[in-house]
Amino acid sequence: GAGVSQSPSNKVTEKGKDVELRCDPISGHTALYWYRQSLGQGLEFLIYFQGNSAPDKSGLPSDRFSAERTGGSVSTLTIQRTQQEDSAVYLCASSLVSLSEQFFGPGTRLTVL
């Protein structure tokens, strides 16, 4: 079956512009996670959605970052007024139920010039 997909695979933007990153989780998975990975670094947790519950936003680095999950499926991570330090790979993962094994997408590489 299809895995987690993310789009775009690469995004280059100018400082100050807004960007939207999309994640399509595995069908039937109720939990969805966003992570940020800077070059050569580990995974930084950003936000977690579980079903229709309020998301856990504890990892969002600033109020420029927000995420939505529509209909319990597709999620969009939005970064407003991008800064150069936002440059990273943004990874999405989904799991069948809350806190079970996570399956990752290929990531979106964001470059802010």
Place this chain on the structure above:
Amino acid sequence: GQQLNQSPQSMFIQEGEDVSMNCTSSSIFNTWLWYKQDPGEGPVLLIALYKAGELTSNGRLTAQFGITRKDSFLNISASIPSDVGIYFCAGLDNYGQNFVFGPGTRLSVLP
């Protein structure tokens, strides 16, 4: 917040050698996961561990859930070039709130 440490940070080995890496924490974890990330890809789950003392194999990979529940080990036997990548551990804390990821061990295999 809770943190995981992984060692070594990086390692260079000869093809055919066995590899051992570990993941440690000052807190108890209830689940340990090991992932491998190839360059330009997302992490792929290798092994999941659910019980203290559990030893699980997946081909040439073997992982163990430490008895103290504060550590986990991953061993790779007879390494091959495609083993190159970054190996991440992840733990589910005792409160079951979220997974915490380690910083990774970067493995390079020399022919």
